[in-house]
Amino acid sequence: MSGYASGIVAILCINLIFAYAVFITAAAGQLNLGAAGFQAVGAYAAASFSNLGWTPGWATIPAAMAVSGLTGFLLAFPVLRTKGVYMVLATFAFGEVVSGILLQTSLFGGAMGMVVPDYLPLSSLVAGAVFATLLVFFLMATRFGLALRAIHDDDLVATVMGVNVRAMQVAVFTIGGALAGLSGALYAHHFSFVEAQYFNSTLSIFVLLFVLIGGTQTAWGPLAGSLFFTLVPETLRIGGSWRFVIFGAAIVLMMVVRPEGMITRTLVARFRRRPAAVKPVAITVGEPHVR
Amino acid sequence: RAQDITIGLNMVKSGALKNLGEATETSVDIAVDEINAKGGINGHKLKVIKYDTGSDPKQAATATQKFAQDDGALAVIGPFSSGEAAVAFPVGERLGIVQIPNAASAPNLTGNYTYAWRLTADEGTQFTRLLNTLKKKNIPINTAEIMYLSDERVANISGTQFYPGILKAAGVKIGEPVAFQMKSFDVSPQVSQVLERKPDVVALAATPDSAGKVIKELRRQGFTGRVIGSQIFADPNALELFGRDADGLLIVAGFWADRTDQTRAFAKKYEEENAKRGLTSKKSPHHTDAWAYDIVYLLKQAMEKAKVTADPSKVAAERTAIRDALKGIRFTGVSGDNICFNAARDARLPGFIIEIKDLKWNLFDQHPADACTDG
Amino acid sequence: MTNATAIGAPMKSITTKALVVVVIAAVFALAIALGGRVIAQQIVSGLMLGAIYLTVAVAFTLTIGVLNFLNFTIPSLFMLTGMIAWGLREKGLLGFAGGWAWLVALIAGVVVATAASLVVERFTFRYLKTRHGDATEHAIPLVSSLGFLLIFEHLVILTLGSESQRFSVPFKADIHLFGLVIGAPQLVSLGCALLVVAALTFVLKHTRMGRALRTIAENPEIASLLGVEVTRVVPVLFLLTGLLCGLAAALFTVNYGDVSPFMGDHVGSKAIAAMVLGGIGSIWGAILGGLVVGLTETLSIHFFGGDSVEMIIWGLLLIVIIVRPRGLFGAVAVGKGKL
């Protein structure tokens, strides 16, 4: 693979894991606009452990996931008291607070950032991305995933159906936090350096766009969204600042054409449609018993 | 036909740092054209491959990877900012390719990366020079207050470490440094706080945009003393932004356009070339632009010394040879004469104290580069 | 969820209102007594800063309260006003300079921002056609508006550069009183905002237009069945948004004397905080929220330093959202409907 391609693949892998982190909560109807905060927690955790000299180098990854997953778990309780736009903004506020704290804390290098001694090559990133993708695909195919989608549509009815809505939401916040942490930890180790300024609200907004443009209805959505967001700007590379304009226009058009995201359930169904087991048959006047 | 010598340019043409970095390309192009017009390097034409990172560190790392693995570049100019350099230096070290940034001036960035060299002036050195000039010219400074941009690394470290240390060492009474951020468009609370302490001068560490706001607010709230500052906002193109409020401002710049015939020629070409490219606001070279121009010549000198051939089969060896050629090099360019590098591979550069008066830059004093005793 | 009922709802009662005023006054008195002139100046600066925030916050709260749409183009409309005004004046496109050029340029800026807002309406409007309201439904226009944010910001950068620019006005915009500096444009901003609010409250609560907007917010299909020309009514709202942003930006420009392609982002995020603090969809809430955020900003800078601002404001917001999920003055949000 060329150096350029492997660079882009690395970025893609991180974006993809990050997008799945946001997707898993969005699948249950909760938009997370503070994802960069979780990513930052993972990245700084990995960076700190690495600086403490943990061996082997990759041991920081599960630890960082645990830290950011725990952050998600703890944040879920207060944040889940809110709904809709309030929840979006509560998570946004969380992201701002995290970057504020990191910027202020000299233990984490403040504005100077932190160097990460242990380098992890591209293959680890790919492995991480494959793991996240499989995990989310698997989760979405289980009853757990079904319940998430039910909560997305109507949490009250889901409750009546016996779904423990609160526990589910806490679970996805935890999983989402851990996945965001994974992306952050891999970022830290691959790029060998973290700084608080990087994990800003723009990053949170962009990753949410990955997911919303890709589509929140199936696990294919984030995949499509991250590919779109990583590759389209690259193909537009020649354009300088124009590329952002074109990119913005592409987003707007995308929403006009496919307001529910690039990949919807209907689209997926069309590709793997099995022959309909029961054909709809109508009652014909005169032959009432055809059904 | 002789093979071209390829170098990479890791630059910022879009994103958050666009304004600061967009003219780097112009300077590099000017230098490359000059070199090629005079027969290139060791008989080879010099070719630059450019990559716009959009101010994203991940992209800066990708760029270095691309230059080294795909383009067969022998060395890299850039990346532009400290944040990008911090990410790209380890990549360059792994791949064994020299990178020389022109604006990444945060301290200790080069660490143990032997392929990381810098043609940037140290913030602390420059500020010390400014204070020396103040003393020399008998400008009274008994009390000073520090205001700094906290979410930019260089300004942050200047405001929290260099300025307090240097001012204290010079016997100036100072208060707690006051922070503001890139997004603080209203700095009146900070200014009120600072003026409450009635300082003789205000020492400012910020990018031009933010500095402009602070200077304006200082005057609005009635401050009449001098504002002093370091090289971060020493941008000749920011005069308009500062306006009349900046009268009496003293700053250090790493480049003085009116120094020699060579600098004047460069400044002229710079303005013309930018006008052609639609960068009409870039009229006079910022020191980072001058350094970018010099880096090309520095690389030329190193390549000549290393006798590079641009033979694709010898790329790796020649990259290392360039690094080794940089050791102990003495270089003369638009930024200064007889420039050397210290043990940390950072250049020793001269400083020019500038006073702003009547919407103009005036040379107030100048300091030669420090000698390299350890390099 | 729909917050439409909250729009224009006056604060709960006279007692709440009085209580708020008393508490605020007490805090001021205490602060001034303890801190003297600087604190007084900080409070004045905070209120003035709040005046800018609150105008933008009202624009946010309008679109979100009525259309359930977090309009992320608002920051860029704000920015457009300033940058276009600067561009017209600087590049001599007005045909004349000096004298009143600054005012003409600003008015032109407001016009452009309003026009841009109408363009946004055309494309974000599309969401009204999606069939099923669900938890992420507000995401659709939100995404488009983020697209527009990119477009506007980078078009401006392309044509006018990415630097901060000076926009000077030929008069001193400050009032000096008891040794305090007070920004006149900000005073004007405060006054305008209060006027606009009084008018908006009335319109939304008591007029045909207000009811039509609220019906559209809830279900555009019902609205169209009742004869509401969705394509005619909604633009009115966007027109208002554009005007409010333009007004805020013009006052901002006169006050701070500079513009930049990023000015909108900085004001925008604080305005969002102000809106949420006050309660989404509540216009009075946006006003109070704006003032609270402004004050919090200056006072936290004063007491805890400039780096604490983001943390304190967003931390405060997080706490408010969690303990009082509807904001300080938000009305009861309507749920999904009957079982």
Added chain:
Amino acid sequence: MSADAMLKVEAVNKSFGGVKVVQDVSFSVARGGRTALIGPNGAGKTTMFNLISGVIGMDSGAITLDEARIDHLPARKRIGVGLSRSFQNIRLMPHLSVVENILLGQHSRIGGLGELFAPIGWISSAPARAEAMRRLSEAGVDVDPDAPVAGLPYGTRKRIEVVRALMSQPRLLILDEPAAGLNPRETADLSTFLKSATADGLTLLVVEHDMAFVHGLCDHTVVLNFGRLIYDGPTAGVRDDAAVREAYLGARAATVGGAGRAA
């Protein structure tokens, strides 16, 4: 009959901001029987269902299922003790397909994490899915099981709700206007289906305005009016009760035999 009462509602009260919507209502539903809850619009029937299923809390009173108090259980746990419901205003999950909506009905039956994380989407012949399909065809819903429910006709969606409620294998099934939007023929089919579904001991409580349906299906009827109980007895007696006729059935009931929906 109170001896084998499955569901007992005792002295239940509920008011919303001062308006008493359910006032001191007591009745019981016989085990294995089919009971109707009827009453004029706004009488409090749906509210009663919401109280029984725990969607809203009551002010006072007691609700017991098989002698055990259930009124302190959260809504999510009530389906676990055997209580399942449908909704008057159809509340299917619009983004889920028909079969997924039905599968959701089984959620309360899964036992532990193992089943929660067992993939159901990948294997089309999984037993859960097979059961869902069987139930659908038993209920006479002829649609593509993978179609999203959003575009389906009203009557079809109504029946999918009933099937979904049945999927939890409840002991007590409460249905809010299951026949609304069905034509007489379909109503009759639904009635037959519900009779067969309750044949093996399932207890049924329905709210319905279609009196023909009620007469055909239910042996016992409870009538609410303005939140108060005005009749509790055999369905056959409803037509002859003056209060019920005046409040609910209207003058026609006296003249036309069936009342309401003609049949």
Added chain:
Amino acid sequence: MLLEVENLDVRHGRTHAVKALSFGVGADEIVTVLGSNGAGKTSLLRALQGLTPTSGGRVVFAGEDITKLSPPQRLRRGLALVPEGRQIAISLTVHENLLMGVYCRDDGDIARDIKRIYDRFPNLGARRDMSASVLSGGEQQMLAIGRALLARPRLMMLDEPSLGLSPLLVERLFDLIVEIHRDGLAILLVEQNTQMALEIAGRGIVMELGRAALEGAAADLRDDERLAAAYLGDGHS
């Protein structure tokens, strides 16, 4: 004919919901459309009001081709629809919902007309200033009907108006329909309550898989064996 429908086609993706349907409604008629689940009745009414795009055919109202007009434009010409399933604005109060019903009117009789609605549906009067979200299912249905009546259309299309109404109110509803028809409104009625619909209608159309399977005078349809078999089941008639 006040309303003329020619070869109307409606598709939802791959579902062909209405197939080349032609019929008319006279200015002084009550026409009822019957049909089983999924026959396409709702699709037809929605297409007539302009909520669903048509994929073929023409709709002519009072001599004017309205096929391309938007729902509000159709309403202004006198065509109103009470949609299926209680479509009311739950974030408005009951009274505000009614006021929305007169959105496109500006004559002086509004107050009187609203009072008439309250008289007709006392449940609504008692909840005048409550949020419509708290209404019971039947009350919501009343509100939807009352609101549509206030638009004073020339042709009123009702999609299963009796849904969820108590027998008493169903009776009142049908009386009301007859009454407003006497006031000069044409009615196009979709109903599952076949018998009562055929009682008040002059003509009836039976839809089946998007086509008109039977059409004729209501009285004839009532006695039609085939209809009875299809709708009323064996031994029910």
